[in-house]
Amino acid sequence: MFSSPRFFAIVASIALAISGHAAENFDQFFRKNPTGTPTIDVYFSPLGGCTQAVVRELDGAKKTVLVQAYSFTNAPIAQALVGAHHRGVDVKMILDKSQRTEKYTEADFTAHAGIPTWIDSVHAIAHNKVMIIDDSTVITGSFNFTKAAEEHNAENLLVIHNAPDLAAKYTANWFVHQKHSEPYEGR
Numbered sequence: 001m002f003s004s005p006r007f008f009a010i011v012a013s014i015a016l017a018i019s020g021h022a023a024e025n026f027d028q029f030f031r032k033n034p035t036g037t038p039t040i041d042v043y044f045s046p047l048g049g050c051t052q053a054v055v056r057e058l059d060g061a062k063k064t065v066l067v068q069a070y071s072f073t074n075a076p077i078a079q080a081l082v083g084a085h086h087r088g089v090d091v092k093m094i095l096d097k098s099q100r101t102e103k104y105t106e107a108d109f110t111a112h113a114g115i116p117t118w119i120d121s122v123h124a125i126a127h128n129k130v131m132i133i134d135d136s137t138v139i140t141g142s143f144n145f146t147k148a149a150e151e152h153n154a155e156n157l158l159v160i161h162n163a164p165d166l167a168a169k170y171t172a173n174w175f176v177h178q179k180h181s182e183p184y185e186g187r
Contacts, residue, residue, distance in 0.1 A: 038163040043143075045155040050143045053159055054131070055080040061133045066174045067093040068120075068128035071102070073146040078106035082113040094128075094177050095184070097121035106145075111186035118181035126177070132170045137161050140170075 043050045051074055058065060058080035065084055072078070072095055085091045091110075097119050099107040111117045120126035131139040143149050143157040160166060 036162060038166070039161045041159040041161070043157040043159070045143060045150050045157075046152055047150065050155060050157040051076055051150045053157060054139060054145070057131070057133055057137060057139060057159060058084050061087075061089045061091075063089060063134050064132070065089055065091045065134075066130075066132040066171060067091070067145075068095075068126070068130040068174060068177065069093065069145050070096045070098075070125060070127045070129060071144045071146045071149075072099055072106050073102070073104045073148070074150065075106060075109075075147070077145050078109050081110055081115060085110075085113060085115050091115045092178075093117045094120050094126065094174065094181050096126040098125070100184070107184065108186040111184055117184040117186075118178055119184045120177050120181040122180045128177075130170055130174070132167050132174065135167050135171065136164050138163055138167050138170050 041053060043053050054074075055076050058077070061084045065081065067081070072093075081091055081093075093107075093110060093115060095105075095107055095117060099105045100119060107117060129140060129142065129144055131137075133139070138160045139157065140160075141155065141157040143155040144153075149155045
């Protein structure tokens, strides 16, 4: 049980993240997974590489990016989403209703760049923090896509690669929320 490759990968990823070397070492040892099984990268903030990990995944997106976000004030992530959109990636976003009036939201920047954006106002808060990339990678955790989450908050972020079954479940949930959300054109 404790000698399985999956267990070792999880323990090693936690140890690497805690030691502050997750971004440099995890890719080197675990990303090249020839078995086709899912791999998990883990990051912590403050200043633990969460934003960098999200941007790296967005920069590598080839077909699709679906986003669900409660708060969205992280400029590098917004720029990476717009960059993916300009490369022809089909990027779509669902945001919490607070983003209509948030003073520093990046929702206006992305909406004005042509990224289809919806506001989910059905729930008390739409508290998801999820990205589904190319029907195979899921990014999730407590990490809000905000500057404060990267620089000040205690947060966690999981980047789950090669997980099409998990991505399909998150994608189905994304479309459930899109159906009751309202289009957002920006201010």
